[in-house]
Amino acid sequence: MSTVSMHNQRKVYGETLLAVGKENPNIVACDADLSKSTMSYMFGNSFPERFFEMGIAEANMISFAAGLSLTGKIPFVHSFAVFASGRPYDQIRVSVCLGRLNVKIIGSSTGLSDFGDGSTHQSVEDVSLMRSIPNMTVLSPVDGIEVEKMVRKMVEYNGPVYLRVNRNDLPDVFDENETFEIGRSYVVRDGNDAVIFATGVMISKALEAAEELGKDGVSVRVVNVSTLKPVDEEQLRTLSHGARVVVTAEEHSLIGGLASIVTYALRGLAIPIVPIGIQDSFGQSALSYDELLVHYGLTAENIKKSVKEAIK
């Protein structure tokens, strides 16, 4: 295989926010003392009058952003995913989503990607929490290319959005020439024996597994489900048609994330579904991201094994 090009999602995020900020004077940003991690500092340095350091006070930050949006601003609100979703859950629910306000919440260092900081800083429930709130849109980009397209779409879209951003360098997958549409899933590799629905970092693991399976004569379709709400159930059903097994792969709890989405979407279809994700448990510290992914079974090897066992 040729050398894979890599990008850091949060760096691309920071650059994109700055770029859209130059184009649209209504864009404002808030951060809770993590701007150097979330990369919102890039916007803050260029537009100090439109950047609000909100201190380590996430509840106020979310409701404050709701207020900003009521004056026609488009606030992008940043923290680590745990502190941007679970901690101010009720503020997101009542201040933002109940009135369907135009607030964009950036859950940075999502999943296990903040490997060293351990369970307090790792979010394996954010998708579940955010999906459960009416009016919320939930996005989970595969790579830097998709991050850029998503941020631009978030500016166009009028309503609350939660964006999951990984902390580490990830391989480029998303087609540069493809348009990102909220609610649409993307086939990144085609095949007909098995379908892997994956999201975020697990797409590259799924592609690795598909490559290996291909050598063994198993043809695998890999689908990037990057909008986790709203979901085009019909598209997921169509993409599953004829497959002997469906595998879901996510860096998130099996409760309320992609496994729940796909299982529900394919209800009534006679296709076995194998969910790969984090069992009902918290994360923990590790010295590298990969070490954690392996520990929780979020590997190409595991995906490959699941497909093989199902279709033998």
Added chain:
Amino acid sequence: MTIERLSQKARSMRRSIVRMVGVGKAGHLGGSLSITDVVAALYFSKMKLDKNNPRWEKRDYFLLSKGHAALAQYAALAEIGYFSENELDHVKSLESMLQGHPDMSKTPGVEANTGSLGQGLSIACGIAAGLKIDKSNRQVYCVVGDGELDEGQIWEAAMAASFYKLDNLTAILDNNGLMATGVIAERFDSSPLPEKWRSFGWWVHEIDGHAIKSILEALEEADKVKGQPKMIIAHTVKGKGIPFAENQPAFHNGILTQEQYELALQELGE
């Protein structure tokens, strides 16, 4: 509007509040009556608004952080004419435009969704900050409950407002001294209030929250303050205007009997 006329408005609002609480069903009577005079002074004298257009782009903002006192706001909005007074008979009914707590999507004149305590003041700060970016001279008024001060978010907002010098924000604290279960000072004492707010960087002024003249004067005084957010601590009586309900925690979200209902309207001059 003259002070006498404003007092009449407040009295009329109190009657509407009793009408909305009705007979035999729970309603947030006490806390709605304690802020009635403040709300009347804001809507009928102080705030810039367009009687024909609740979304008028130059209007001042009113946020009811203590959202459970929505009945006082509904009474004012109906009086202005943003919706028919008949709607007041359907408060909290299924599909009603008047929800148990203020809902911006359903009620003309409601600016945000409040009532999950602690959030309204933060929203008010965000609006004030947005107006500052636009160099607008529109003002933001926010009514906060004293029980609500237990919420940590209030103090997060207090710090943010003073850090960002939100002098276009005036909060009015409904200091009736009671929370749902009883006397605040005996349960979770949040005093000393003026000292706390001053130490958070706010201009503080204390008034009798039922003296229309004092309310108006305090709001005028607040206009002169630059460079910091303003807090008017309004000393109020929960249940004000209905003697049997005054200072009674039971009427926080209480039920009126037919006899009490009639007596209440009688007290309010009907």
